[in-house]
Amino acid sequence: MRAMVYRGPYKVRVEEKDKPRIEHPNDAIVRVTRAAICGSDLHLYHGMMPDTRVGMTFGHEFIGVVDEVGPSVRNLQPGDRVMVPFNVYCGSCYFCARGLYSNCHNVNPNATAVGGIYGYSHTCGGYDGGQAEYVRVPFADVGPSVIPDWLDEDDALLMTDALATGYFGAQLGDIREGDTVVVLGAGPVGLFAAASSWLMGAGRVIVVDHLDYRLEKARTFAHAEIINFAEQDDVVVTLKKTTDRLGADVVIDAVGAEADGNFLQHVTSAKFKLQGGSPIALNWAIDGVRKGGTVSVMGAYGPMFSAVKFGDAMNKGLTLRMNQCPVKRQWPRLLDHIRNGYLRPREVITHRIPLEHIAEGYHLFSAKLDDCIKPVIVPNA
Incomplete structure (x- = not known):
């Protein structure tokens, strides 16, 4: 074959x-x-x-x-x-x-x-x-x-x-009626997570990405508000400003470790085979969700040695839910x-x-x- x-x-x-x-x-x-x-x-x-x-x-x-x-x-x-x-x-x-x-x-x-x-x-x-x-x-x-x-x-x-994983990501967010949901990543999984959030009662859905054509798809397909993080000085501050400075009720990480990898990992991957990227999106989720909120993770992560803000998550009383779908x-x-x-x-x-x-x-x-x-x-x- x-x-x-x-x-x-x-x-x-x-x-x-x-x-x-x-x-x-x-x-x-x-x-x-x-x-x-x-x-x-x-x-x-x-x-x-x-x-x-x-x-x-x-x-x-x-x-x-x-x-x-x-x-x-x-x-x-x-x-x-x-x-x-x-x-x-x-x-x-x-x-x-x-x-x-x-x-x-x-x-x-x-x-x-x-x-x-x-x-x-x-x-x-x-x-x-x-x-x-x-x-x-x-x-x-x-x-x-x-x-x-x-x-x-x-x-x-x-x-x-892609559809099942996006739906699962919204499911893990335990969305309640009227919640503000932020989805990080406007690839297919993020698009499906955003669309699924409405089905679970979200009152507001915001999608964050840096590619204009994907953000436009989030607007037309998932009927979401959009934020281009490349145009923001600090995307977390932008998220706080647009949510009465409280943060979102639910943040869904549909990015995972960036598939391109960072410079260190490109240099070392041939020898050590480190997983691509760093948990930037996960840390944005921890920072951008309100105290007592929920972070849902179904982006692809593997063995990783970068720092996750676990102390911040603990002190904010966050619920972290994650798995492969x-x-x-x-x-x-x-x-x-x-x-x-x-x-x-x-x-x-x-x-x-x-x-x-x-x-x-x-x-x-x-x-x-x-x-x-x-x-x-x-x-x-």
Whole structure:
């Protein structure tokens, strides 16, 4: 099959790889019809994520058609159109039984915190991802779901991560009716977090970013107020001024560690493989939320040695809530919201790129060219 292959920082290309095969009775092989490049893929692309191995295929957002199933699979059959959550999880361990699919205890021998993630380095289990013609899907009876006939495939694709994660970020904020919510980051996840905040009762939603085209999307798609932090002397002071000098009730960090990384990390990453960026957005969240408020974090963070203002968070009496999104847990609500017309996820898609041109797609997305917000990869375009 043809697949995207990592060859080192800033080096990806399409190569021939062996088509994945059934390795366990509960596996399925899915022929990918759509995949996406996620902002967190840029941490891998820039070489800032530990144990990203040459030869790996990225891609944790994908949908497709079941090509083959193992003998134990009961819920799927060849020909089914399926959406696959980015979490790889067993469905039966202590954490899965409590809906914490992103913290599955049985799928990632390399970590005790995070479970498995498709196409996201060996620190997340070493599972090849969906930026390919085919992908192996373990635990096929508990992860994938058949796409409803009425659901647009682009909407289904975004439910596999970006939409579910944004919705989860708003959920973690424990938003109450009339709350002022600030979302840091106007990428797809931030846009979905902002739009979801209204569904949870927000009285005011403010999105902070530095790219005008993304802020304009936040205004038109999420109907949010916008602040360009590059135009502010101090974005925290600006947030305080616009919230009666109290701070927001809820701040959602949809940025995480900046995917570009800082200078020190670029110098040292080849040797130490430090996670990209620093917790600037997280510290803005801690400073910009009111005393007794809530900070929600679902931006991508990894091993990190920069200082977080934990003392300030403690002294302000903040509630900090965070996790990787347990994607499938969000699907029933999201399907209702999409069917009722409250969310139109596909509106954030800006580019469709054939798999053969994925190197150009990564460059386009990484360099923020052509007002790129969300690129979709089409394996057989």
